[in-house]
Amino acid sequence: MGQNKFIHPATVIGLDPLPGLETTRTLAKHHIPIIAIAHYPIHYACRTSLCKKILYCNTQSDMLIDSLVCLGAFFALQSGALPVYGYECLLISRYRKKLGQWFYFHLPAASVLEKLINKKLFHRYAQNLGLPVPDTFILSSLAEAGNIMDKLAFPVIVKPIIRTPQWTLSSPNKVFKVENYGQFLPYI
Numbered sequence: 111m112g113q114n115k116f117i118h119p120a121t122v123i124g125l126d127p128l129p130g131l132e133t134t135r136t137l138a139k140h141h142i143p144i145i146a147i148a149h150y151p152i153h154y155a156c157r158t159s160l161c162k163k164i165l166y167c168n169t170q171s172d173m174l175i176d177s178l179v180c181l182g183a184f185f186a187l188q189s190g191a192l193p194v195y196g197y198e199c200l201l202i203s204r205y206r207k208k209l210g211q212w213f214y215f216h217l218p219a220a221s222v223l224e225k226l227i228n229k230k231l232f233h234r235y236a237q238n239l240g241l242p243v244p245d246t247f248i249l250s251s252l253a254e255a256g257n258i259m260d261k262l263a264f265p266v267i268v269k270p271i272i273r274t275p276q277w278t279l280s281s282p283n284k285v286f287k288v289e290n291y292g293q294f295l296p297y298i
Contacts, residue, residue, distance in 0.1 A: 178209055233248075
């Protein structure tokens, strides 16, 4: 059976993390045309020859939505939108009405995704369900850190409530293991 020339393209949103490249490879094995959106043009995944086109924008901001609108208006066929990471899923879900005329996607409501992505909301949700959760302290200032120091049992894990583009740019790590009080303070 020959390749279908009229197959709808897939739009991989987040080519530059490894899951984006793996998604691209899987689609290519099935002869599905791929358009990708990546954040970092210098990332090794952006050198792939599997995509018909690679666009670059901040995939964790409204620039992603603007890029998708432009992309959708350019193509006559609807495309399957395949966001790789949670924040991209959240953005697309928030703008589902705006994007729905150009893209197919199956995502939960933005309120559900927000609860899953935002560690503060998820922690509260898990507690309300009576699920066992580790002690968690959510800090917004250095002053609050002083109030919890006697409650911490080192080592502790430090991570942001939501992994924002600012966090990603300033650190390649998703979390930090902190062994003592002296190591803890710079992360606040």
